[in-house]
Amino acid sequence: MARSTPHVSALTDGEPLYLRIASRLLGELRDGTVPPGERLPGERQLAEHFGVSRETVRQALEVLRREGLVATDRRGSHATLPGLPVETPASLTFPVGARSAGRGAIARATVVWEPPPAGHAEPLGLAPGRPTLVHRYWSASADEREVRTAVSSFSAVALSEVEELARYRDRADGRSAAELRRAYDWMRRAGLTLHHRDTITRIADAPSVRVVRRVHDQYDRPLELTELIVDAQQDALVYEFTLPAAV
Structure with missing residues (x-):
């Protein structure tokens, strides 16, 4: 990344919970759990995932929005970290075993x-x-x-x-x-x-x-x-x- 996130790097145990959740969410965004440009799970799902309240998730997302790492529109929140979106592997076709076009099938x-x-x-x-x-x-x-x-x-x-x-x-x-x-x-x-x-x-x-x-x-x-x-x-x-x- 071109810049670090001052609010969510080098956190200590004394930091507010929402900052720790922001740091954990940022880690998942960086490791590709949510590819760039893809929609994040909803606040309820994130709250269940991290074991915190929706208000804490909302505050964590606001931190990432201020740093330009997350954008929110009418469809929800999206990761905006630089990098190419992860493409669907060619092996993961639906349904499994579906034939490619052009084989005379x-x-x-x-x-x-x-x-x-x-x-x-x-x-x-x-x-x-x-x-x-x-x-x-x-x-x-x-x-x-x-x-x-x-x-x-x-x-x-x-x-x-x-x-x-x-x-x-x-x-x-x-x-x-x-x-x-x-x-x-x-x-x-x-x-x-x-x-x-x-x-x-x-x-x-x-x-x-x-x-x-x-x-x-x-x-x-x-x-x-x-x-x-x-x-x-x-x-x-x-x-x-x-x-x-x-x-």
């Missing part, structure tokens, strides 16, 4: 508002039988020798904080085409840091694999769960991904 995707498949509700923190946004994806290779089917369920947190996802509730009829390829980008733009865990297992007695992806945010709140089945009809199965070069 055919695909279709729909969304429906219904209770999620068995095994999805508990990891997402949903009560049994509670409906949510469910995305279904199907694709086949040009020669139809490889078929992929994926079902994704979203948590109440994802739908409450990501406006673009919430809009799909009214058109989730299970028939209309749904384009959610930018789902992870929408989550990041809503101020969520994404952590994902992919579990890959071979399906016994079949040339197929199951990939289960679980995604949560910086507060360990579940966002999405996807179960992908790849039926390759061949002995060799390839799980391909790409990571962008560092800049």
Whole structure:
């Protein structure tokens, strides 16, 4: 950074609590927890994250605003530290296993508002039988020798904080085409840091694999769960991904 923040550097135990919270928040901004230009979590979420009152968070944000490290507009507060925004890794496509365009594959995707498949509700923190946004994806290779089917369920947190996802509730009829390829980008733009865990297992007695992806945010709140089945009809199965070069 071109300059340090005099109010939040070299703090002591005798400093007011809001200055210590400002220092901790600044540390998270500097380490990229919230990329430059991205929206910060709301005051309530920050208060829960740091274990303080919303008033303390409000005072801490004001300190960072005065130093030009945070800007606030009608959409909320944004980190303004210099640096390039962190791009979504190319491997983190939605849904996991979705094919890139130009490979001669055919695909279709729909969304429906219904209770999620068995095994999805508990990891997402949903009560049994509670409906949510469910995305279904199907694709086949040009020669139809490889078929992929994926079902994704979203948590109440994802739908409450990501406006673009919430809009799909009214058109989730299970028939209309749904384009959610930018789902992870929408989550990041809503101020969520994404952590994902992919579990890959071979399906016994079949040339197929199951990939289960679980995604949560910086507060360990579940966002999405996807179960992908790849039926390759061949002995060799390839799980391909790409990571962008560092800049």
